[in-house]
Amino acid sequence: MHEMALCEGIIGIVEEEARKRGFAKVNVVCLEIGALSHVAPEAMKFCFEAVAARTVAQGAKLEIVETPGVAWCMACSKSVEIKQRYEPCPSCGGYQLQVTGGEEMRVRELEVD
Amino acid sequence: MSSDRIIQVERDILGKNDRLAADNRARFRADDVLAFNLVSSPGAGKTSLLVRAVSELKGSFAIGVIEGDQQTSNDAERIRATGVPAIQVNTGKGCHLDAAMVADAYDRLPWLNGGLLFIENVGNLVCPAAFDLGEACKIVVFSTTEGEDKPLKYPDMFAASSLMLINKIDLAPVLDFDLAKTIEYARRVNPNIEVLTVSARTGEGFAAFYAWIRKRAVAMKPATMTAAE
Incomplete structure (x- = not known):
């Protein structure tokens, strides 16, 4: 359940931003999570509620924007979209893929009072 | 709701761990220490x-x-019995080591000037993939008693590793273990992963593993030192 540790990371960022920018209540936390990242969005939502309790993000809604997995296919010399790491290139069927996008785990924005 | 405002943040969730990992990496570099996770x-x-x-x-x-283990210091004691210093980190409920834990443990080890640091992560093919510790690279140990398709089931870990050590190779004949298929699956996930077969019980394959380590150790030495050797 590393989602718990990731949620602690999110709350750490939110609290730092609250101190820096002077807000006391967060209504929405918007994350950008890549399809090839280390996160199960459902587990993340489950953990977030527990970790956010008694912080500025208590009761905040967690919104997750999923970004697609993108890889460079060396055989085709072009970018292709993949859903999993073990998927072949959708064009040529090969596995000579270098992941170039979709590994993000980022706090994108906050909706605050 | 008119009082709501949107604040752009754009910060990596693992940013804090990544910064601490970068500090560890700089310390290992300064001490000329080659670290494996x-x-x-x-x-x-x-x-x-x-x-x-x-x-x-x-x-x-x-x-x-x-x-690294959730509980007990059994593993560190097994290492210390060889005369090599070992620090046990108990993660409690945690499922992985993080960069801060490694920084603390490294402080408690003797100075390894020019040496090797092995970090044995918590046994778990999921969570440790996400947490950079500052290592030179990850080594994934896979054993012949596991299914050949494990690289496909846990792709993040095999994608994050530079070397796959296939352990318990002495058992392969009695297990109908398919080595070629395992390597094929691992390279689907990570076309660049290197593979060595070993047996910790018999010692088979370790010479090649040590050669792999020595090659890495030479590669990280400053050019002046390599020239002087």
Whole structure:
């Protein structure tokens, strides 16, 4: 359940931003999570509620924007979209893929009072 | 709701760990220490493999070991029995080591000037993939008693590793283990992963593993030192 540790990371960022920018209540936390990242969005939502309790993000809604997995296919010399790491290139069927996008785990924005 | 405002943040969730990992990496670099992060499922044989490796390499390198487990100091004691210093980190409920834990443990090891640091992560093929510890690279230990399709089931870990050590190779004949298929699956996930077969029990394949380590150790030495050797 590393989602718990990731949620602690999110709350750490939110609290730092609250101190820096002077807000006391967060209504929405918007994350950008890549399809090839280390996160199960459902587990993340489950953990977030527990970790956010008694912080500025208590009761905040967690919104997750999923970004697609993108890889460079060396055989085709072009970018292709993949859903999993073990998927072949959708064009040529090969596995000579270098992941170039979709590994993000980022706090994108906050909706605050 | 008119009082709501949107604040752009754009910060990595693992940013804090990544910064601490970068600090560790700079310290290892300054001490000329080559650090490996060993990952696997529980029972793949990481500790047995390390016991053999540190026993056989301690004449050539200063070596330190950081052992991560949820509970007990059994693994660190097994390493210490070889005469090599080991620090046990208990993560409690945690499922992985993080960069801060490694920084603390490294402080408690003797100075490894020019040596090797082996970090044995918590036995878990999921969570440790996400947490950079500052290592030179991850080594995933896979054993022949596991299914050949494990690289497909846990792709993040095999994608994050530079070397796959296939342990318990002495058992392969009685297991109908398909080595070619395992390597094929691992390279689907990570076309660049290097593969070595070993047996921590018999010592088979360890010479090639040590050669792999020595090649990395030479590659990280400053050019002036390499020239002087």
